[in-house]
Amino acid sequence: MSTLLIIKIVIILVVFGITLLIAMYSTYLERKVAAVMQDRIGPDRAGPWGLLQPLADAGKMFFKEDFIPKQSEKWLFIFGPGIAMFTACMTGAIIPWGGTVTMFGETFNLQIADIDIGILYIMGFVSIGVYGIMIGGWASNNKYSLYGAVRASSQMISYELAMGLAILAVVMTTGSLSLKDIVEAQKGGQWNVFYQPLAFLLFIVCAFAECNRAPFDMAECETELIGGYHTEYSSMKLGFFLFAEYINMFISSAVISVLFFGGYNFPFMYDLGLSANAITFIGVGVFFAKIIFFIFFFMWVRWTLPRFRYDQLMHLGWKSLIPLAILNLMITGGWQIFKDSF
Amino acid sequence: MKSLTNRSLQVSNRKMTLMERIYLPAIIGGMFITFKHIFKKKATVKWPDEERSRSEVYRGRHVLKRDEKGAERCTACGLCAVACPAEAITMVSSERKKGEEALYREEKYASVYEINMLRCIFCGLCEEACPKEAIFLTKELMPANYERSNFIYGKDRLVEPTDSRVDVSKRQEPAVVMNKYNDK
Ligand code: SF4
Numbered sequence: 080m081s082t083l084l085i086i087k088i089v090i091i092l093v094v095f096g097i098t099l100l101i102a103m104y105s106t107y108l109e110r111k112v113a114a115v116m117q118d119r120i121g122p123d124r125a126g127p128w129g130l131l132q133p134l135a136d137a138g139k140m141f142f143k144e145d146f147i148p149k150q151s152e153k154w155l156f157i158f159g160p161g162i163a164m165f166t167a168c169m170t171g172a173i174i175p176w177g178g179t180v181t182m183f184g185e186t187f188n189l190q191i192a193d194i195d196i197g198i199l200y201i202m203g204f205v206s207i208g209v210y211g212i213m214i215g216g217w218a219s220n221n222k223y224s225l226y227g228a229v230r231a232s233s234q235m236i237s238y239e240l241a242m243g244l245a246i247l248a249v250v251m252t253t254g255s256l257s258l259k260d261i262v263e264a265q266k267g268g269q270w271n272v273f274y275q276p277l278a279f280l281l282f283i284v285c286a287f288a289e290c291n292r293a294p295f296d297m298a299e300c301e302t303e304l305i306g307g308y309h310t311e312y313s314s315m316k317l318g319f320f321l322f323a324e325y326i327n328m329f330i331s332s333a334v335i336s337v338l339f340f341g342g343y344n345f346p347f348m349y350d351l352g353l354s355a356n357a358i359t360f361i362g363v364g365v366f367f368a369k370i371i372f373f374i375f376f377f378m379w380v381r382w383t384l385p386r387f388r389y390d391q392l393m394h395l396g397w398k399s400l401i402p403l404a405i406l407n408l409m410i411t412g413g414w415q416i417f418k419d420s421f
Numbered sequence: 422m423k424s425l426t427n428r429s430l431q432v433s434n435r436k437m438t439l440m441e442r443i444y445l446p447a448i449i450g451g452m453f454i455t456f457k458h459i460f461k462k463k464a465t466v467k468w469p470d471e472e473r474s475r476s477e478v479y480r481g482r483h484v485l486k487r488d489e490k491g492a493e494r495c496t497a498c499g500l501c502a503v504a505c506p507a508e509a510i511t512m513v514s515s516e517r518k519k520g521e522e523a524l525y526r527e528e529k530y531a532s533v534y535e536i537n538m539l540r541c542i543f544c545g546l547c548e549e550a551c552p553k554e555a556i557f558l559t560k561e562l563m564p565a566n567y568e569r570s571n572f573i574y575g576k577d578r579l580v581e582p583t584d585s586r587v588d589v590s591k592r593q594e595p596a597v598v599m600n601k602y603n604d605k
């Protein structure tokens with residue numbers, strides 16, 4: 080038992096470290112992707128190919144003046160970024176990073192906790208994440224921040240609905256809420272995206288909205304709200320908000336890969352004649368490749384599309400995505416009954 | 422109505438078709454375009470490692486010319502200061518003493534001549550105004566600096582050194598000179 084405990088602690092630390100590392104280098108990747116898509120080079124001064132840029136940015140953030148406006152609610156102002164960061168880090172706990180490993184006489188999953196309501200847990204934490212933005216925006220006591228916060232909360236609440244309905248279709252085909260079961264059900268190239276393309280499309284659109292990413296970055300939109308909910312923030316508090324966004328993006332990419340692209344599964348994984356441990360480790364690599372692809376995809380979309388107008392966003396959410404999600408749910412349900420009755 | 426130019430576009434407020442309202446075809450098209458740009462040639466010039474080429478008559482930092490014998494040409498007439506739209510030039514004039522003929526070409530010269538490079542807009546009007554062909558703009562760029570006071574260039578940095586003469590022949594082609602003096 081005690082070895083298992085140690086192993087779990089190690090996994091927790093590694094997952095936490097990797098989450099932060101990937102979020103850190105997402106900022107670098109974001110700038111590089113933006114640059115190459117605009118025919119520029121991007122950061123290349125700090126270290127080889129500019130690889131130390133995230134460290135330089137973090138250093139800059141730390142040494143900036145940490146300013147708390149006098150008319151703000153001091154404690155809530157400090158709480159906001161804390162909540163955003165905390166909820167962002169918590170969601171990584173139930174992602175199945177890899178299959179089972181047999182080592183040190185123990186067999187264990189590369190997952191921090193396989194709770195059987197995995198998806199609900201993620202949805203729950205994502206919706207708590209809204210509070211970080213809402214509290215931060217409200218506590219700033221500034222018109223623009225408040226607008227940003229209000230926009231963010233209404234946007235997230237509307238898109239959570241469609242997101243939940245899209246996930247429900249996947250849950251119906253798998254018959255389980257546990258992420259582990261969902262991944263196991265997609266063994267050998269039977270990825271959900273082939274069976275549930277509409278749900279995938281709905282989910283990814285909602286994921287963009289949930290992460291506050293362009294084209295749905297209503298909460299920040301530099302041009303209209305001069306930064307939205309984080310207008311008043313500076314130094315590492317601002318850093319936390321921005322960093323939380325990148326962690327959310329990483330987790331979203333992981334969830335997309337798990338739900339629709341088979342997680343750590345890869346085609347022909349059992350035809351290669353490798354040992355179980357080797358397959359697991361290749362699987363982890365494949366999983367991260369998928370995640371990084373989706374992170375790139377997020378950025379790709381950001382640097383392609385202009386921002387939606389707010390009414391368009393609400394239109395899309397309530398009048399297109401939710402009806403489509405319900406339709407998808409009905410079709411899935413009908414198919415399920417049809418399949419079972421034969 | 423006939424349009425005045427061939428560039429005007431007809432706008433319409435028609436409803437979007439279903440295909441357009443789905444957005445997806447347009448989005449995929451757009452993403453294809455941005456993806457292509459990844460492989461395009463980069464427009465960045467990595468200054469100061471690389472330099473972008475400048476024309477021979479580029480309007481960069483100024484030089485106060487000496488004549489063929491090495492005497493300063495400027496006679497402190499102040500026309501450049503009057504012409505300057507940014508009011509960047511100030512000077513103090515002095516009388517040439519006996520024995521200084523090799524230093525100053527005219528009987529009156531500028532003992533102090535300063536250009537505030539933060540005010541200067543590099544328009545070249547001082548060059549155009551100068552009757553003595555004393556001040557010219559050069560191809561050289563203005564270097565950056567940490568102190569504001571360092572941007573006030575005095576004679577020490579403006580007057581051309583005798584051992585490395587600045588070539589302004591490209592700026593003084595006969596047509597330019599003709600044009601300048603016919604105007605007056
Ligand atoms: S270049 Fe123009 S702005 Fe600059 S000193 Fe000469 S006249 Fe003034």
Ligand code: SF4
Nearest residue numbers: 495496498499501551
């Ligand atoms: S630089 Fe030319 S215009 Fe200016 S004071 Fe000297 S002679 Fe006159």
